[in-house]
Amino acid sequence: MKTYETIIKDGKVVYPEKTIKANIGILNGKIDYIGSDEKIHADNIVDACGRYVLPGAIDPHTHPVYLDNIEGLSKTAAFGGVTTVIHYAYAKPGKSLVSTVKDYIQEGEATSYIDFALHGGLFDTKKQADEIPESVKLGVTSFKMFMAYAKLGWMTDDYALAKAMDIIGRTGGMASLHAENGLVIDYIQDKLLKEKANFKERFLETSPDTAEAEAIFRAVQIGKLMKCPVYIPHISSKAGIKTMKYLKDEGYKVYAETCPHYLSLTWDELKGKGPLGKVGPSIKTEEDLISLWDAVETGYIDTIGSDHAPKDKKVEDDFFTAPYGTPEIETMLPILWEFGINRGKITVNKLAAILSENTARIMGLFPKKGRLDTGSDADIVIIDPDEEWIVSKGNQHSNASYTLFEGKTILGRVKHVFSRGRLVVNGNSFLGESGWGEFLKTNAGQ
Ligand SMILES: [Zn+2]
Numbered sequence: 068m069k070t071y072e073t074i075i076k077d078g079k080v081v082y083p084e085k086t087i088k089a090n091i092g093i094l095n096g097k098i099d100y101i102g103s104d105e106k107i108h109a110d111n112i113v114d115a116c117g118r119y120v121l122p123g124a125i126d127p128h129t130h131p132v133y134l135d136n137i138e139g140l141s142k143t144a145a146f147g148g149v150t151t152v153i154h155y156a157y158a159k160p161g162k163s164l165v166s167t168v169k170d171y172i173q174e175g176e177a178t179s180y181i182d183f184a185l186h187g188g189l190f191d192t193k194k195q196a197d198e199i200p201e202s203v204k205l206g207v208t209s210f211k212m213f214m215a216y217a218k219l220g221w222m223t224d225d226y227a228l229a230k231a232m233d234i235i236g237r238t239g240g241m242a243s244l245h246a247e248n249g250l251v252i253d254y255i256q257d258k259l260l261k262e263k264a265n266f267k268e269r270f271l272e273t274s275p276d277t278a279e280a281e282a283i284f285r286a287v288q289i290g291k292l293m294k295c296p297v298y299i300p301h302i303s304s305k306a307g308i309k310t311m312k313y314l315k316d317e318g319y320k321v322y323a324e325t326c327p328h329y330l331s332l333t334w335d336e337l338k339g340k341g342p343l344g345k346v347g348p349s350i351k352t353e354e355d356l357i358s359l360w361d362a363v364e365t366g367y368i369d370t371i372g373s374d375h376a377p378k379d380k381k382v383e384d385d386f387f388t389a390p391y392g393t394p395e396i397e398t399m400l401p402i403l404w405e406f407g408i409n410r411g412k413i414t415v416n417k418l419a420a421i422l423s424e425n426t427a428r429i430m431g432l433f434p435k436k437g438r439l440d441t442g443s444d445a446d447i448v449i450i451d452p453d454e455e456w457i458v459s460k461g462n463q464h465s466n467a468s469y470t471l472f473e474g475k476t477i478l479g480r481v482k483h484v485f486s487r488g489r490l491v492v493n494g495n496s497f498l499g500e501s502g503w504g505e506f507l508k509t510n511a512g513q
Contacts, residue, residue: 071099072488074109075447078120080439083420091120093445096487101441113483113490115449119415122423122439123150123446123484124400127186127324127430128300128372130155133392134466135377137171138178138501140396143464144375145491145499147397148481150181150446151436151507155211157188160220164189164198168207172506179504181486182446184430186211186243190220192227199234206508208240208431209298214282215249215347218256222249225289232293241322241429241512242290243298246282246307247274247348260387267341267386271334274349276304283310287321296320296512298429301374303329303348305358312367320512322429324370325359327395327402328471332356341382342389343469346374360412363421370426373399377467394467398458402472404450404479431510445488454480 071092080089080101092100092107100107126144129152131137137154144152154175158167164187175183186209187202189195199210212223212231223231232242256273259266266273283299290297302308302325311323328346333353337344344350362368376392400422407413413421419438427437434443456462458472484492491499 068108069094071107071109073111073113074107075113075115075120075449077117078115078449079117081119081121081415081419082438083416083424086416091439091447093485093488096445096489098439098441098443098445101439118482119450119452120439121415121419121448121450122437123448123486124148124422125151125153125426125432125436126373126375126396126399127153127370127426128326128374129153129396130376130392132157133376133378135375136178137174137183138180139466140375141180141183141504142497142499143394143397145181145484145486146464146481146497148400148448148450148484149396150448150484150486151183151432152181153184153186153430155188156185156207158190158195160191164195165201165205168202168205172205175504176502176506178501180491180499180501181504182507183504184432184507184509189223189231192223192231196227196231196234199231199240200238203238203240206506208509209243209511210235210240211243211245213245213249214286215245215247215252217249218253225285228286229289229293232290232295236293236295239513241296241298243300244282244286246279246286246299248278248282251278267338270345270386271349271351274347276306276351276355279304279348280306280310283307284314287314287319290321291319296322298322298324298512300324300372301326301329301348302359302368303355304351305355308358308362308367311362315367322369323362323367324372325363325368326372326374327399328393329359330356330363331402331406332471337471340471342380342384342386343382343393344471345386345389345391346393347391360407363407364413364417368421369429371399371403371421377465393471394463394465397463397465398470398472400481401458401477401479405475405477409478429511431513432507436507445485447485448481449483450479451482452479456480
């Protein structure tokens with residue numbers, strides 16, 4: 068008789084289309100058995116006590132270069148039920164894309180607690196686009212560019228965007244666009260600067276929904292011309308969703324992501340926190356939030372990413388010069404549980420789709436990742452739906468000095484997290500090993 072490394076017994080195992088009561092047998096880091104047999108043997112038995120057993124979350128949107136490095140980010144991720152992270156390897160102007168990718172792979176293999184993949188990030192796109200085929204050979208097949216942030220020198224104009232998409236289209240891969248019209252936003256900011264406007268009060272004017280909708284539309288049209296699949300991260304507005312609905316209904320090859328903060332917070336609620344709530348695109352209104360949940364439910368949103376980018380900032384800092392970004396990864400799953408499942412917006416099955424299976428399929432990590440099937444990696448999270456807790460800086464593991472969700476009560480808590488069969492989180496204890504994480508080659512957009 069087979070002896071498993073670990074058995075997770077008596078779980079409600081969740082798939083996008085069903086939930087089943089089952090025991091899971093893990094062997095060599097993979098799921099080897101799923102079924103109702105009580106007589107299977109293992110060295111370790113973890114009793115799920117009838118709780119939910121989900122595929123570990125795959126976070127397609129992380130930035131390990133601010134207050135959390137790859138090591139620290141992967142730890143705070145694991146505590147949040149995330150078992151795969153896909154970092155943006157940003158090649159800043161003057162840098163080589165390929166050497167940036169190699170540096171991230173090296174740091175990740177040396178220090179990450181969980182498996183990771185990479186997106187390339189292009190800042191000097193006209194030049195760096197020539198390195199795309201070489202990056203694809205290394206296993207990095209999705210490439211982020213900014214249609215915004217012209218004044219920072221980060222913006223990819225339409226000429227360079229067409230060039231990059233042409234190369235991606237021919238090489239095989241996917242373009243990922245920060246979709247906001249950068250030049251229009253810069254003009255609005257300059258105008259407000261001249262007026263000596265209060266930027267905190269007028270933040271939404273500097274990241275308007277129309278600028279997002281326009282850029283989504285433009286990116287996807289250029290993608291069609293260049294035969295390049297397009298992924299739009301962090302969609303924040305009803306107008307953006309309307310555009311996405313049109314594009315998807317017309318059959319364009321485009322994928323949509325939103326983030327937990329757009330599904331749970333409004334700018335009205337956040338304004339008092341000043342720069343802490345400054346993210347790009349901005350967190351908008353209740354109407355936008357409702358529209359985003361609707362899009363999650365109807366499938367116009369494919370994935371959820373955290374956009375984890377913890378920055379050093381304080382409530383009283385100057386708003387205009389404060390950087391964009393907040394810590395998000397550890398609260399992502401709990402916030403979706405509370406604001407999505409507990410409030411009746413989505414089912415637990417939908418959560419398994421948008422946090423795991425859809426992401427794995429779009430990134431070409433499926434079926435190794437994304438679903439609890441035999442043969443897949445044993446990346447597993449057990450959630451107790453009855454434990455209530457309150458989010459606070461004190462129970463989070465990011466190096467950030469705050470969380471936007473301070474004081475929020477959540478019913479449902481991550482209890483166990485497995486990475487390729489290894490128990491890395493057991494309640495409040497961390498059992499991970501730096502360097503355990505493996506680099507995953509993607510095959511995005513296919
Ligand atoms: Zn981001």
